[in-house]
Amino acid sequence: MILSILGGAFLALCVFAAMHDVNRLTIPNWLNLTLAGLFIPAAAVSGIPLEIIGGHLMVAALAFLIAFGLFAFNIFGGGDAKMIPAVMLWMGPNAGFTFVFVMALAGGACALVILFVRRLMPAAALPGMIRAPFEEKAGVPYGVAIAAGVFAAAPASPFLANLLSQISSFN
Template structure:
């Protein structure tokens, strides 16, 4: 029974991160409830999995540091505010063991996403694409933003298996 509860708690992270990516992809917004849900669920999951207090404190420190970096990227106009919050909330969950993987995979996914959107937005490609849902047409518009929450989610999901939380199971 305890193992099932722990597994269920560990599933909160991928579900919310994927929800954030889908919302960002389809609406260019990541609702605050997703990031707040991740932050609120982390201590519950950490305590249920028996994460040591020092590891919990380090994870919160990483989350704060990621929020500061994300706010800087937002201020520079590189990412949106929802992206910055999702970036920080995910950093909390991946913790120190997963942080390097998180950063590397997020950067790689962001580069791939940007390259894919550049290709999608080429006039020759847009001419041959059928029309689709409004969100897809907006995604294909030249000059439109990049839904970086997708890259953040990919990086976070790639790093999650090496996180302190998953390691406790």
């Protein structure tokens, strides 16, 4: 029960991060810290063996190194580079490939949509809450792609699979 609550909070915060990124083109540090911090009690109550939890920590550390490199080369923003390792704590090795693959596809799709809309209409014609990415020279809100990757890979995460099966049993 507690793991389901923590997992639900994690998923809700991923959606919030995506919406915040669209609105302001930033993902706040407190949000990334909360995503990572929720993993600690989730790991404590999950009953998952320490070897598996260690695998999640190793994958997150590797994601941190890669994301930091992408940030250093100005490919990712700082919030994106912090959110990816926080998410990888929850995804782990089993869900990592699916997460990265879907995140990359969704990020490319977001970039294409933004470029297309920028050519069709001025940013001022769009509602204020979604206008930021469509301003000239604005970045891509990669939090949307990260959240898409989370939801695609969540069934393979031992921390989220049970929650998703509980949700699907309500249907």
